[in-house]
Amino acid sequence: MVDIDLHSAHRRLGATNPLIQCITNTVVQQFSANVLLAVGAAPAMLDHEADAAQFTQISSGLLVNFGTATSHQFLAADAAIEAATTHSKPWVLDPVSIGAADYRTTRIRRAAAARPTAIRGNASEIAALAGFGLGGRGVDSTDEVDAVLPAAAHLAATTGAIVAVSGPVDAIVAHIDGADQVVRIHGGHALMPLVIGTGCSLGAVTAAYLASTAEATASARLSAVVAAHAHFAVAGARAGQSAKGPGSYSLEFLDALHALTADELAQARLETGTVEGAAS
Amino acid sequence: MVDIDLHSAHRRLGATNPLIQCITNTVVQQFSANVLLAVGAAPAMLDHEADAAQFTQISSGLLVNFGTATSHQFLAADAAIEAATTHSKPWVLDPVSIGAADYRTTRIRRAAAARPTAIRGNASEIAALAGFGLGGRGVDSTDEVDAVLPAAAHLAATTGAIVAVSGPVDAIVAHIDGADQVVRIHGGHALMPLVIGTGCSLGAVTAAYLASTAEATASARLSAVVAAHAHFAVAGARAGQSAKGPGSYSLEFLDALHALTADELAQARLETGTVEGAAS
Amino acid sequence: MVDIDLHSAHRRLGATNPLIQCITNTVVQQFSANVLLAVGAAPAMLDHEADAAQFTQISSGLLVNFGTATSHQFLAADAAIEAATTHSKPWVLDPVSIGAADYRTTRIRRAAAARPTAIRGNASEIAALAGFGLGGRGVDSTDEVDAVLPAAAHLAATTGAIVAVSGPVDAIVAHIDGADQVVRIHGGHALMPLVIGTGCSLGAVTAAYLASTAEATASARLSAVVAAHAHFAVAGARAGQSAKGPGSYSLEFLDALHALTADELAQARLETGTVEGAAS
Numbered sequence: 001m002v003d004i005d006l007h008s009a010h011r012r013l014g015a016t017n018p019l020i021q022c023i024t025n026t027v028v029q030q031f032s033a034n035v036l037l038a039v040g041a042a043p044a045m046l047d048h049e050a051d052a053a054q055f056t057q058i059s060s061g062l063l064v065n066f067g068t069a070t071s072h073q074f075l076a077a078d079a080a081i082e083a084a085t086t087h088s089k090p091w092v093l094d095p096v097s098i099g100a101a102d103y104r105t106t107r108i109r110r111a112a113a114a115r116p117t118a119i120r121g122n123a124s125e126i127a128a129l130a131g132f133g134l135g136g137r138g139v140d141s142t143d144e145v146d147a148v149l150p151a152a153a154h155l156a157a158t159t160g161a162i163v164a165v166s167g168p169v170d171a172i173v174a175h176i177d178g179a180d181q182v183v184r185i186h187g188g189h190a191l192m193p194l195v196i197g198t199g200c201s202l203g204a205v206t207a208a209y210l211a212s213t214a215e216a217t218a219s220a221r222l223s224a225v226v227a228a229h230a231h232f233a234v235a236g237a238r239a240g241q242s243a244k245g246p247g248s249y250s251l252e253f254l255d256a257l258h259a260l261t262a263d264e265l266a267q268a269r270l271e272t273g274t275v276e277g278a279a280s
Numbered sequence: 281m282v283d284i285d286l287h288s289a290h291r292r293l294g295a296t297n298p299l300i301q302c303i304t305n306t307v308v309q310q311f312s313a314n315v316l317l318a319v320g321a322a323p324a325m326l327d328h329e330a331d332a333a334q335f336t337q338i339s340s341g342l343l344v345n346f347g348t349a350t351s352h353q354f355l356a357a358d359a360a361i362e363a364a365t366t367h368s369k370p371w372v373l374d375p376v377s378i379g380a381a382d383y384r385t386t387r388i389r390r391a392a393a394a395r396p397t398a399i400r401g402n403a404s405e406i407a408a409l410a411g412f413g414l415g416g417r418g419v420d421s422t423d424e425v426d427a428v429l430p431a432a433a434h435l436a437a438t439t440g441a442i443v444a445v446s447g448p449v450d451a452i453v454a455h456i457d458g459a460d461q462v463v464r465i466h467g468g469h470a471l472m473p474l475v476i477g478t479g480c481s482l483g484a485v486t487a488a489y490l491a492s493t494a495e496a497t498a499s500a501r502l503s504a505v506v507a508a509h510a511h512f513a514v515a516g517a518r519a520g521q522s523a524k525g526p527g528s529y530s531l532e533f534l535d536a537l538h539a540l541t542a543d544e545l546a547q548a549r550l551e552t553g554t555v556e557g558a559a560s
Numbered sequence: 561m562v563d564i565d566l567h568s569a570h571r572r573l574g575a576t577n578p579l580i581q582c583i584t585n586t587v588v589q590q591f592s593a594n595v596l597l598a599v600g601a602a603p604a605m606l607d608h609e610a611d612a613a614q615f616t617q618i619s620s621g622l623l624v625n626f627g628t629a630t631s632h633q634f635l636a637a638d639a640a641i642e643a644a645t646t647h648s649k650p651w652v653l654d655p656v657s658i659g660a661a662d663y664r665t666t667r668i669r670r671a672a673a674a675r676p677t678a679i680r681g682n683a684s685e686i687a688a689l690a691g692f693g694l695g696g697r698g699v700d701s702t703d704e705v706d707a708v709l710p711a712a713a714h715l716a717a718t719t720g721a722i723v724a725v726s727g728p729v730d731a732i733v734a735h736i737d738g739a740d741q742v743v744r745i746h747g748g749h750a751l752m753p754l755v756i757g758t759g760c761s762l763g764a765v766t767a768a769y770l771a772s773t774a775e776a777t778a779s780a781r782l783s784a785v786v787a788a789h790a791h792f793a794v795a796g797a798r799a800g801q802s803a804k805g806p807g808s809y810s811l812e813f814l815d816a817l818h819a820l821t822a823d824e825l826a827q828a829r830l831e832t833g834t835v836e837g838a839a840s
Contacts, residue, residue: 027309027325029587029628033756038806043756044660045587045628051661058660068309068325070352072630100324100338101331194538196313196323246318247534254807258754307589307605348589348605350632380604380618381611474818476593476603526598527814 002174002181002222002272009209009227010262014040018060018211022204023047023077025067025096031197031250032063032204038257039231041208048072053079061211062091063204064111066104074107081114090117090210090221093161094203099128112159117210118225119155120164120203123148130155145171153180153275162218162225164206166199170229173275174222180275183226185268187233189240191249198253202232230268235260282454282461282502282552289489289507290542294320298340298491302484303327303357305347305376311477311530312343312484318538319511321488328352333359341491342371343484344391346384354387361394370397370490370501373441374483379408392439397490398505399435400444400483403428410435425451433460433555442498442505444486446479450509453555454502460555463506465548467513469520471529478533482512510548515540562734562741562782562832569769569787570822574600578620578771582764583607583637585627585656591757591810592623592764598818599791601768608632613639621771622651623764624671626664634667641674650677650770650781653721654763659688672719677770678785679715680724680763683708690715705731713740713835722778722785724766726759730789733835734782740835743786745828747793749800751809758813762792790828795820 019042022032033043046055049072056062062084064077084091093116098108105128112119112129119129123145130151145167152163152173157180163173170185192198209224209231235256243249299322302312313323326335329352336342342364344357364371373396378388385408392399392409401409403425410431425447432443432453437460443453450465472478489504489511515536523529579602582592593603606615609632616622622644624637644651653676658668665688672679672689679689683705690711705727712723712733717740723733730745752758769784769791795816803809 025325026306026586027313027323030310030590030756033587034754034806034810037754037756043587044657045585046657046660046664048629048631048661048663050631050663054661054663068327070328070350070630071330097324097326100326101334103328103330103334104326194314194317196310196317245535245538246314247531247538250314250534251531251807251811254810255805258805258807305605306586307593307603310590348607350608350630351610377604377606380606381608381614383608383610383614384606474594474597476590476597525815525818526594527811527818530594530814531811 002183002219004183004223004226004270006227006230006268007262007266009223010265012212012214013209016212017042018208019044020061020063020204020207020211021055021059021080022063023052023073023080024063024065024200027068028197028200032201034254035201035257036204036208038254039205039208047076049075049079052076053083056080056083056089057087059089061089061207063094063207064091065094065096065200065203066108067096067200069104077111081111085114090207092116092118092120092203092207094200095119095121095125095129096200098125115159116161117221118162118164118206119159120166120206122166122199126155126163126165127151145169149173149182149275150277156180162221164225164229166202170233172222172225172229174218176218176222181222182273182275184271185226185229185233187268188236191240191243191246192236194246195250195253202228205231226270227265230265230270231257231260234264234268282463282499284463284503284506284550286507286510286548287542287546289503290545292492292494293489296492297322298488299324300341300343300484300487300491301336301339301360302343303332303353303360304343304345304480307348308477308480312481314534315481315537316484316488318534319485319488327356329355329359332356333363336360336363336369337367339369341369341487343374343487344371345374345376345480345483346388347376347480349384357391361391365394370487372396372398372400372483372487372490374480375399375401375405375409376480378405395439396441397501398442398444398486399439400446400486402446402479406435406443406445407431425449429453429462429555430557436460442501444505444509446482450513452502452505452509454498456498456502461502462553462555464551465506465509465513467548468516471520471523471526472516474526475530475533482508485511506550507545510545510550511537511540514544514548562743562779564743564783564786564830566787566790566828567822567826569783570825572772572774573769576772577602578768579604580621580623580764580767580771581616581619581640582623583612583633583640584623584625584760587628588757588760592761594814595761595817596764596768598814599765599768607636609635609639612636613643616640616643616649617647619649621649621767623654623767624651625654625656625760625763626668627656627760629664637671641671645674650767652676652678652680652763652767652770654760655679655681655685655689656760658685675719676721677781678722678724678766679719680726680766682726682759686715686723686725687711705729709733709742709835710837716740722781724785724789726762730793732782732785732789734778736778741782742833742835744831745786745789745793747828748796751800751803751806752796754806755810755813762788765791786830787825790825790830791817791820794824794828
């Protein structure tokens with residue numbers, strides 16, 4: 001049985017203030033930086049191929065997201081991923097835009113093969129990365145979370161990553177001791193997908209929680225990924241109480257992320273189990 | 281006489297949820313994505329020269345805006361425009377920054393010659409693109425909308441595009457059956473030009489309405505472009521009722537874009553006529 | 561004794577509506593553009609190496625910030641800085657990310673050697689640029705403002721720039737007539753560092769105030785830099801009165817920047833003196 005200690009995860013994040021290098025798409029850089037600041041982490045978006053890897057060494061964690069990648073940014077990510085691996089920094093892959101066109105799909109698959117600590121995407125993206133689907137269209141998701149859990153479990157087994165599937169109910173899948181553990185997180189709000197960057201910034205926050213874990217075990221990492229999603233789920237639900245539309249939701253969400261206490265995070269509605277029908 | 285059915289345009293946009301590829305400047309990518317989501321479309325900002333054109337084929341429409349273009353983005357736009365033309369996808373050119381410097385001016389003129397479905401800019405930009413003026417300084421507009429209508433009509437006749445001139449009262453010009461039709465749209469608010477991206481994102485929404493038209497006729501396209509501008513005009517006026525400044529206006533505007541119903545859109549104040557003194 | 565006329569500075573900014581070219585990082589482009597619009601300036605973010613320098617000639621001032629610089633943007637900045645120097649346009653260097661990695665540090669030092677009109681950074685960045693420290697980690701600042709004043713004075717003496725150090729109390733240092741003048745500005749709010757771009761956009765506003773100075777003397781420039789910081793300090797304090805967190809702070813800040821009158825700016829709490837223990 002998985003033991004998730006959200007309270008400790010929140011306290012450690014606040015105590016460590018991890019520096020998260022985001023090699024991410026330009027659409028969501030501002031929002032992701034604000035989200036990282038709101039939860040108590042420090043953002044740095046530098047992605048020059050000449051020095052990205054050097055910066056990875058002083059960072060606490062890394063996010064890679066190729067949504068608007070240039071050839072330069074692909075090179076920077078290659079170097080940063082290698083540095084993260086060499087120096088044992090946790091790193092998160094967001095496969096956004098997989099399946100949208102061949103070139104980027106190839107690059108995203110190559111990154112996934114480099115053994116990320118965690119992979120976070122919506123149902124369509126996870127299915128596509130696992131080889132079970134065609135990918136989404138931009139930030140959309142056309143598959144349902146539960147339907148792709150076998151794909152997520154397969155991906156977790158083959159890459160060694162914790163695999164997080166975002167949706168109305170998020171599901172985090174980890175292959176631990178030969179079993180496909182799944183933790184579902186309830187919360188969020190219908191307006192959340194109407195604010196660009198709520199998915200992409202969750203990848204950054206996942207890196208931040210991973211960077212502040214005490215141990216590098218699979219179950220500590222599962223806890224960290226769950227904590228990141230729970231932080232979004234609880235704050236996202238609260239933001240929905242006062243928002244009048246996607247514009248006000250965006251700011252209420254940042255306020256709620258920042259105001260959330262460890263005690264409130266610990267109230268997140270989690271469900272644990274194992275993935276049924278997993279092929280792995 | 282032009283027949284504009286705003287009610288149907290709004291319903292079709294909601295029903296089709298078009299995927300709009302935006303090859304646009306990095307300053308307004310986030311805001312444009314949020315605006316597209318708010319009106320019921322799906323944004324995708326990928327602009328890599330290796331795969332932009334492949335993505336155009338699965339997109340419903342395309343926006344091209346060279347405000348912060350790199351050489352890579354210029355190549356991506358060339359390829360995407362060609363794909364849009366080949367596959368009959370509507371595409372919108374925003375000539376922002378024309379006249380600011382020679383290199384970009386040349387590239388913007390080349391894009392205009394590729395027969396965009398619509399061109400949207402402020403008065404100075406439209407005049408400059410038509411060869412009647414010097415262009416604006418960034419997002420400013422130093423010419424008045426009415427003064428540039430002959431230039432807009434000339435541009436519509438030579439490029440085949442619907443030409444939209446943004447200002448306190450927007451004017452949409454179309455060369456249909458040998459006549460220079462103009463539709464003026466009243467609304468908006470004085471704070472709107474103080475929020476970066478309200479112009480650029482209107483180009484994206486214009487692409488979204490064009491992508492959801494039932495027919496590819498000139499008058500269906502005129503209706504679509506008018507509907508996009510009316511959506512902004514009505515929501516923009518409403519946002520002004522509660523905003524205290526440009527910061528709060530920005531979020532009120534997103535909320536208002538999202539809340540707007542087809543019935544409310546149909547209340548937009550339009551004026552139809554023909555361009556007087558057009559040289560074409 | 562330095563004479564700072566905030567009232568006149570504010571009126572001149574409104575009267576001249578300066579066009580500020582920002583070669584800046586993509587994380588803060590949108591926020592910086594909105595901030596420039598809110599204070600009465602006009603933003604333009606074009607940074608293509610083929611035409612950036614031509615645009616500098618029609619701009620009123622220039623900001624250079626290498627936070628997410630690509631090789632292309634470095635080339636554009638080189639050219640723009642040369643054009644600003646040749647055509648006597650004021651320009652501001654923000655040394656954000658200095659010390660984070662070698663390549664960018666070298667480029668930032670090269671820009672500083674090109675004699676910027678002003679340099680604005682946090683305490684760690686100013687210390688690093690002066691050769692007295694290691695730099696910050698992204699937007700963080702780990703040194704205190706007062707502790708780095710000797711470094712700031714040294715930097716002012718060696719580069720000829722007005723040097724602005726941002727912190728809980730900002731300090732502006734100028735080497736005038738052989739003395740190291742310092743002006744401290746009180747204000748702001750604890751939420752300000754939790755909104756990405758509040759530092760970077762202050763560099764842009766500094767360029768805007770510099771572009772609207774009546775004279776090119778050192779003391780006129782000192783006044784302009786102080787006015788920019790006072791504008792942020794007063795508006796920042798006011799925004800804090802109604803904000804509930806970093807999300808609402810961001811919009812309240814834009815509203816407050818825009819609402820601020822010359823009379824209110826003149827109420828800013830300034831302290832003037834000289835730097836003690838300066839090595840220069």
